[in-house]
Amino acid sequence: MANPEKKETHELRKTIHCIKVGIAMTLVSLYYYTNPWSNINSQGAAMWAVMTVVVVFEFTVGGCLYKGLNRAVATLIAGCLALGIHWIASLSGDRFEPVILGLSVFVLASIATFYRFVTFIKVWFDYGVTIFILTFSLIAVSGYKQDTLFTLAQQRLYNIGIGIFICLLVCVLICPVWAGEDLHLLIIWNMEKLANSLEGCIAEYFKEGGVLLAVDEDQEAIIQRSEGYKHILSSKPSEDSLAILARWEPGHGCYGFRHPWNQYLKIGAAMRLCAYCLESLAGCIDSQTQVPESMKRHLSEACIKLSTNSSRILKELAKCIKFMKKSKYIDLLIRDQNNAVKELDRALRSLPPMEAMENFGCVSLLEGRVLITAASLLIEISARIIGVVEAVNLLAEQACFKPAKDQVEDEGMISSKTSFVVTLGPQAIRTIEEA
Amino acid sequence: MANPEKKETHELRKTIHCIKVGIAMTLVSLYYYTNPWSNINSQGAAMWAVMTVVVVFEFTVGGCLYKGLNRAVATLIAGCLALGIHWIASLSGDRFEPVILGLSVFVLASIATFYRFVTFIKVWFDYGVTIFILTFSLIAVSGYKQDTLFTLAQQRLYNIGIGIFICLLVCVLICPVWAGEDLHLLIIWNMEKLANSLEGCIAEYFKEGGVLLAVDEDQEAIIQRSEGYKHILSSKPSEDSLAILARWEPGHGCYGFRHPWNQYLKIGAAMRLCAYCLESLAGCIDSQTQVPESMKRHLSEACIKLSTNSSRILKELAKCIKFMKKSKYIDLLIRDQNNAVKELDRALRSLPPMEAMENFGCVSLLEGRVLITAASLLIEISARIIGVVEAVNLLAEQACFKPAKDQVEDEGMISSKTSFVVTLGPQAIRTIEEA
Numbered sequence: 001m002a003n004p005e006k007k008e009t010h011e012l013r014k015t016i017h018c019i020k021v022g023i024a025m026t027l028v029s030l031y032y033y034t035n036p037w038s039n040i041n042s043q044g045a046a047m048w049a050v051m052t053v054v055v056v057f058e059f060t061v062g063g064c065l066y067k068g069l070n071r072a073v074a075t076l077i078a079g080c081l082a083l084g085i086h087w088i089a090s091l092s093g094d095r096f097e098p099v100i101l102g103l104s105v106f107v108l109a110s111i112a113t114f115y116r117f118v119t120f121i122k123v124w125f126d127y128g129v130t131i132f133i134l135t136f137s138l139i140a141v142s143g144y145k146q147d148t149l150f151t152l153a154q155q156r157l158y159n160i161g162i163g164i165f166i167c168l169l170v171c172v173l174i175c176p177v178w179a180g181e182d183l184h185l186l187i188i189w190n191m192e193k194l195a196n197s198l199e200g201c202i203a204e205y206f207k208e209g210g211v212l213l214a215v216d217e218d219q220e221a222i223i224q225r226s227e228g229y230k231h232i233l234s235s236k237p238s239e240d241s242l243a244i245l246a247r248w249e250p251g252h253g254c255y256g257f258r259h260p261w262n263q264y265l266k267i268g269a270a271m272r273l274c275a276y277c278l279e280s281l282a283g284c285i286d287s288q289t290q291v292p293e294s295m296k297r298h299l300s301e302a303c304i305k306l307s308t309n310s311s312r313i314l315k316e317l318a319k320c321i322k323f324m325k326k327s328k329y330i331d332l333l334i335r336d337q338n339n340a341v342k343e344l345d346r347a348l349r350s351l352p353p354m355e356a357m358e359n360f361g362c363v364s365l366l367e368g369r370v371l372i373t374a375a376s377l378l379i380e381i382s383a384r385i386i387g388v389v390e391a392v393n394l395l396a397e398q399a400c401f402k403p404a405k406d407q408v409e410d411e412g413m414i415s416s417k418t419s420f421v422v423t424l425g426p427q428a429i430r431t432i433e434e435a
Numbered sequence: 436m437a438n439p440e441k442k443e444t445h446e447l448r449k450t451i452h453c454i455k456v457g458i459a460m461t462l463v464s465l466y467y468y469t470n471p472w473s474n475i476n477s478q479g480a481a482m483w484a485v486m487t488v489v490v491v492f493e494f495t496v497g498g499c500l501y502k503g504l505n506r507a508v509a510t511l512i513a514g515c516l517a518l519g520i521h522w523i524a525s526l527s528g529d530r531f532e533p534v535i536l537g538l539s540v541f542v543l544a545s546i547a548t549f550y551r552f553v554t555f556i557k558v559w560f561d562y563g564v565t566i567f568i569l570t571f572s573l574i575a576v577s578g579y580k581q582d583t584l585f586t587l588a589q590q591r592l593y594n595i596g597i598g599i600f601i602c603l604l605v606c607v608l609i610c611p612v613w614a615g616e617d618l619h620l621l622i623i624w625n626m627e628k629l630a631n632s633l634e635g636c637i638a639e640y641f642k643e644g645g646v647l648l649a650v651d652e653d654q655e656a657i658i659q660r661s662e663g664y665k666h667i668l669s670s671k672p673s674e675d676s677l678a679i680l681a682r683w684e685p686g687h688g689c690y691g692f693r694h695p696w697n698q699y700l701k702i703g704a705a706m707r708l709c710a711y712c713l714e715s716l717a718g719c720i721d722s723q724t725q726v727p728e729s730m731k732r733h734l735s736e737a738c739i740k741l742s743t744n745s746s747r748i749l750k751e752l753a754k755c756i757k758f759m760k761k762s763k764y765i766d767l768l769i770r771d772q773n774n775a776v777k778e779l780d781r782a783l784r785s786l787p788p789m790e791a792m793e794n795f796g797c798v799s800l801l802e803g804r805v806l807i808t809a810a811s812l813l814i815e816i817s818a819r820i821i822g823v824v825e826a827v828n829l830l831a832e833q834a835c836f837k838p839a840k841d842q843v844e845d846e847g848m849i850s851s852k853t854s855f856v857v858t859l860g861p862q863a864i865r866t867i868e869e870a
Contacts, residue, residue: 014549014552015549017548018545018546018548018549019545021544021545021548021568022540022541022542022544022545022548023541025540025541025544025568025572026537026540026541026544028572029536029537029540029575029576030533030537030576032576032577033533033536033537033576034533047573050569050572050573050576051569051573054565054568054569054572055565055569098465098469101464101468102461102464102468105457105460105461106457106458106460106461107457109456109457109459109460109461110453110454110456110457111453113452113453113456113457114449114450114453130489133456133460133489134485134486134489134490137460137463137464137485137489138482138485138486140464141464141465141468141485142467233711234671236669237671237672273714273718276668276715276718277715277718279708279711279712279715280711280712280714280715280716280812280815281715283708283711283712283815283819284812284815348804369807369811370811372804372807372808372811373807373808373811373812375804376719376804376805376807377715377719377808380715380718380719384718
């Protein structure tokens with residue numbers, strides 16, 4: 001999932017995971033095969049170690065821990081409960097024993113299933129509840145005597161513990177995949193995609209005959225980049241499941257044990273709000289309505305400037321999250337964005353100046369409709385990006401990001417090229433283009 | 436999931452599901468408890484029936500069939516393969532036996548895990564692959580002799596079969612929940628929500644001081660209704676999983692075995708495109724920018740008419756899907772919508788007539804920006820609704836919807852009230868309002 005741009009890395013991770021499963025299975029099989037208690041009964045118990053590895057071994061450490069801990073705790077609780085009910089049933093005589101056992105299975109299975117619908121339980125303990133029903137039923141209705149049962153339950157628990165231990169060992173020691181880190185990278189990657197899409201969409205729209213600024217890439221790359229926002233529209237399920245698993249993980253790398261994974265979801269949601277708008281913008285732009293070139297040229301510079309500024313904010317935020325550092329420039333960039341909004345505002349205001357309307361030919365509002373809509377949506381996106389800024393600021397607070405240092409020398413945020421564009425007036429650029 | 440508006444129905448379904456799980460568990464436990472082969476070895480085999488019920492019993496019939504069939508087939512294949520490898524290993528002497536068995540587990544577990552990443556396998560056979568690894572490892576490395584193993588494998592398969600049989604019996608006979616039907620209802624429900632939201636959003640926006648047409652409900656209901664589109668934005672995961680499970684279900688009710696469930700996903704995707712636009716529209720409208728009342732009044736009627744027409748198309752489509760009947764009116768409604776688009780178009784064109792600009796006060800484009808954007812997005816939504824119409828038409832073809840009959844007398848599509856609005860000219864309405 002993480003950084004899908006590096007596809008080879010992802011393929012490599014998959015391959016490593018396959019090998020890890022093979023290793024875990026071989027380890028537990030060897031344990032099973034060379035099990036010192038080699039009578040049939042214990043073989044049956046050792047089987048639980050194999051079963052545990054198969055169902056508990058997950059792609060991420062968080063997944064492994066979630067299933068492992070759920071399985072261990074649920075088995076323990078269900079085992080104790082079942083032993084208790086078994087004991088009560090055995091006291092009540094041969095006639096009532098099956099009735100009590102049957103009833104207890106019915107009631108507990110129904111209640112446990114009901115709890116699987118409760119959101120909190122569903123998110124944290126769904127697997128545990130399944131295992132609870134399984135273990136309880138198996139022990140409660142087994143025909144064994146009380147003392148045999150106790151030994152059996154003990155052995156089973158011990159073997160499940162061995163299985164979980166092998167899983168965690170292999171999962172954590174051999175190239176561990178952390179759900180938390182994946183979520184972190186996914187959010188950064190999505191943010192960069194959004195920034196590129198926003199810039200690409202606007203650049204693409206204004207390129208034909210318009211003033212094409214700060215874009216010297218080839219067309220195909222722009223088009224491909226400007227589709228990136230689509231990933232964000234559909235990445236909510238991945239974000240949610242990664243955040244759930246990340247909560248099970250201990251501190252690792254630069255993420256503490258109580259790292260605010262929930263805040264990543266909020267950043268994701270804020271980005272999705274931008275992506276919805278960008279999708280509409282892309283739709284309007286694609287709608288093939290002809291816009292008078294003169295009008296397009298009039299708004300081009302202001303639109304491109306705003307989109308570049310907005311995109312720069314997103315890129316700066318992505319960098320903040322990446323290095324877990326507060327940004328020195330973000331206030332500056334927001335001020336720039338505000339100015340760009342005002343400039344676009346002015347450009348819109350000056351669009352149909354009563355007296356100068358002839359300059360644009362006989363342009364009715366309808367002809368410029370798409371353009372005005374695009375500009376409006378761009379302004380709306382800028383406002384929504386402030387929502388992303390706020391969400392990232394909250395993350396920076398909660399996760400105690402390092403304060404901003406002097407990054408100017410090593411990163412050079414505002415490149416000479418873009419500052420050239422910013423300082424150049426529209427007239428100058430038009431002159432350059434016409435030259 | 437289905438028809439969440441009827442919340443009590445959903446709660447009832449949950450409760451019934453809990454009771455069904457209890458019944459299935461009790462049935463299988465009784466089987467386990469009264470198992471005629473009451474020696475310890477067979478008890479171990481009967482345990483597989485209980486385990487099967489716990490993990491295979493799902494909320495929907497499709498889920499049950501998916502897991503049940505996967506489990507049965509995977510167990511069979513893995514069992515045969517494991518017996519074969521066990522036999523080869525036993526021929527190769529005591530020294531090589533553990534090596535061959537260990538290697539086979541390593542290789543097969545790795546390869547099987549690799550296939551879990553392949554999309555097709557992941558969608559259709561993910562559970563089967565897990566069971567394959569489990570069964571293969573358990574049998575391959577068990578220390579049993581060849582003939583004991585064969586009997587054991589046979590017993591286990593038989594017990595798993597019993598478990599699946601009990602699951603399906605309870606799942607299908609007691610108030611079955613069909614994933615296909617849920618998907619069908621979810622799409623209809625979402626479509627109605629979208630229609631209501633679209634109408635509600637526009638009615639809400641134009642209500643203050645504007646010409647409020649065809650809306651006589653109280654405010655709160657409108658606001659609540661206009662938020663409905665948000666469900667659509669996030670319902671992709673539910674739609675996807677229901678469609679996957681629906682494919683496992685046999686024909687039921689009015690859905691044939693090869694009912695085109697995939698087409699429902701396409702309808703869902705087309706609706707989501709509308710919802711993205713509606714989200715942006717709602718965002719723009721909420722942005723608190725003051726729009727001159729005069730300008731608002733000028734566009735109000737055309738906007739409301741278009742939104743009402745678009746919403747009526749969606750409602751008609753929802754009805755088509757609901758009754759699996761082709762619509763008589765849809766072409767008429769699309770023509771109406773086209774006319775409404777043209778009317779809005781005209782209203783926009785006539786908005787800043789050079790000479791009449793004073794009538795609107797000193798209105799620059801900026802003041803009307805939000806209004807023009809809303810109108811543009813409304814036109815874009817209308818275009819996207821045609822995408823929904825096309826998707827539904829394709830479904831009607833693929834699922835052989837009944838041809839349209841004379842529904843006029845019993846349904847009265849175009850109510851007298853709305854036709855009053857349609858026939859009334861903008862001038863007449865303004866006069867009414869001012870009176």
